[in-house]
Amino acid sequence: MAEMTSVPQKGRAEAAAPESTRGGNYYTPQVDICETDRELILYADLPGVKPEDVDLRYERGELLLHGRVSRRPAAGSPFLLQEYGTGDFYRVFSIHESIDSSKISAECKNGVLTVHLPKMEALQPRQIQVRGT
């Protein structure tokens, strides 16, 4: 029903990003998206991003997600082992479903962002009472 597309799925090492003034790498966060009768729910893994550093906006049917990662103390010392890189997260989703943009809500806990995108009232299924006469 709701077909959602996004930037092509890439490994974390691939940058998928707008031009930046801060430098450094951008990473594509891994997401899960599910749909219920009333809403779409998006879960995004944003390890190292504080709730106040998540920039989320919905514009013209697109949901833009930008998570800023504060530099970690590792910066100064050489790595004995480095299996992943760190940098900001960025991803855009186009949403072909009528979303009530005034009711979008999001919370971020333990590095996981959960976005609730409620559907327009008119599209939500309604239970119709059937009376016997």
Place this chain on the structure above:
Amino acid sequence: MRLSRWQPFGSLWNELQQLQREMNRVFERWGEDGGRLLGLTPSYPPLNVWEENENVFVEAELPGLNLNDLEIYVTGGNQLTIKGERKQPEVPKAVWHRQERGFGTFSRSLTLPFPVDPDKVDARFENGVLLIKLAKHESAKPRKISVKAE
């Protein structure tokens, strides 16, 4: 007299070195992805390890977990093991459109380059990033040797 490097296999040697460089380039490129694109199973969770003075730091990205979901052991002086389970949120009557995040149990062991003190292990979890601080064992600390003049 002209000096040249001893090349036992001549051009074959050069070609092997060329191949090695090519392979390194390929692996460097996909390295950060844990080799997933090459069809290899990456170790989970990926780790970053560094040392600072008398401590070793081990960091892992484990979004959605708490310290309570994890078991951290130090055995044999320098073996660090991180075990845990990541559970998928349950949404009743949901249709999943995209599932990129992984869930399930995991266990990762790492041999540290020097022995650590198992009583001085400190683990913190902030915004889905686990940071373990381990103090080097006395025997691994640098020792100043005094030089006496006669």
